[in-house]
Amino acid sequence: MDLMTHSSTFLLPTIPADQRPSLTYALVVLNQRLPRFTPLLWKHARLRLCADGGANRVYDEMPLLFPHEDALDVRQRYKPDVIKGDMDSIRAEVLDFYSSLGTKVVDESFDQDTTDLHKCVTFIRDYNPDWNKSELCVLVAGALGGRFDHEAGNINVLYRFSTMRIILLSDDCLIYLLPRTHRHEIYVQSSLEGPHCGLIPLGMPSCGTTTTGLEWDLTDMEMSFGGLVSTSNLVKDEKITVKSSSDLLWTISIRK
Numbered sequence: 001m002d003l004m005t006h007s008s009t010f011l012l013p014t015i016p017a018d019q020r021p022s023l024t025y026a027l028v029v030l031n032q033r034l035p036r037f038t039p040l041l042w043k044h045a046r047l048r049l050c051a052d053g054g055a056n057r058v059y060d061e062m063p064l065l066f067p068h069e070d071a072l073d074v075r076q077r078y079k080p081d082v083i084k085g086d087m088d089s090i091r092a093e094v095l096d097f098y099s100s101l102g103t104k105v106v107d108e109s110f111d112q113d114t115t116d117l118h119k120c121v122t123f124i125r126d127y128n129p130d131w132n133k134s135e136l137c138v139l140v141a142g143a144l145g146g147r148f149d150h151e152a153g154n155i156n157v158l159y160r161f162s163t164m165r166i167i168l169l170s171d172d173c174l175i176y177l178l179p180r181t182h183r184h185e186i187y188v189q190s191s192l193e194g195p196h197c198g199l200i201p202l203g204m205p206s207c208g209t210t211t212t213g214l215e216w217d218l219t220d221m222e223m224s225f226g227g228l229v230s231t232s233n234l235v236k237d238e239k240i241t242v243k244s245s246s247d248l249l250w251t252i253s254i255r256k
């Protein structure tokens with residue numbers, strides 16, 4: 001079984017040259033209060049998208065993160081490459097502003113069956129055939145801590161695109177999928193994340209999950225909703241390992 005390694009180095013100001021693995025980041029900004037570290041994610045990303053009303057957030061809230069700078073300067077500096085969605089939330093002035101700066105606008109108002117995040121992930125997946133898909137990582141800002149139907153839709157995107165690396169982020173925590181096809185090593189950036197963490201068997205039970213590096217490790221344990229779900233667990237070691245018979249969600253808190 002192949003190994004997949006994970007590390008939240010995108011939360012560091014500069015990504016160490018020896019980071020495991022070296023990833024190409026794309027950022028999707030959703031229509032939720034911008035996490036405070038959004039400018040950092042923006043800097044690391046090679047492609048920046050706003051999902052529909054996410055563009056309002058960049059327009060309204062990026063200047064608030066730089067209170068000593070002129071708002072227009074900040075808006076021009078943080079220009080999304082793409083705005084994609086069904087366009088029922090973006091304000092006309094925001095659309096005009098970014099269109100005039102050259103942002104690509106993809107209006108998919110005809111599709112009322114997939115979410116704006118889903119539409120953005122499709123764009124990223126198909127964007128550059130030269131990008132190695134296993135090294136592509138989608139960071140999603142503002143994915144958690146809001147309306148529960150949206151949160152569930154955002155988590156569903158992890159399952160719909162289970163072969164892509166996608167990380168849902170809020171100010172408080174991050175979530176990603178650990179596919180059952182791999183064994184996993186998670187290198188914890190302990191100055192930035194932890195100690196609280198969880199392993200959640202959403203969608204399907206796990207017949208057997210084994211971990212190392214946690215306060216409450218699992219040894220070939222069954223997990224399911226209605227049965228065992230590992231919440232309020234704690235990171236013990238710098239390296240966590242996980243092997244499971246089913247896909248699991250991994251979540252870890254982000255330090256304030």
Ligand SMILES: Nc1ncnc2c1ncn2[C@@H]1O[C@H](COP(=O)(O)OP(=O)(O)OP(=O)(O)O)[C@@H](O)[C@H]1O
Pocket residue numbers: 029030031032051052053054085088089090115116117118142143144145146147148150151153154
């Ligand atoms: N409160 C929220 N919590 C979590 N994610 C959100 C929230 N609001 C929006 N999002 C995410 O941002 C994306 C864009 O938001 P936007 O408000 O433009 O979507 P929408 O489909 O128009 O929403 P609505 O259901 O209100 O019509 C959504 O697809 C969703 O992924």
Ligand SMILES: Cc1ncc(C[n+]2csc(CCO)c2C)c(N)n1
Pocket residue numbers: 086111112113114115116
């Ligand atoms: C069974 C079912 N439930 C809800 C929706 C609504 N919906 C889901 S995604 C989306 C687009 C949001 O930008 C909308 C309106 C649907 N189509 N099918």
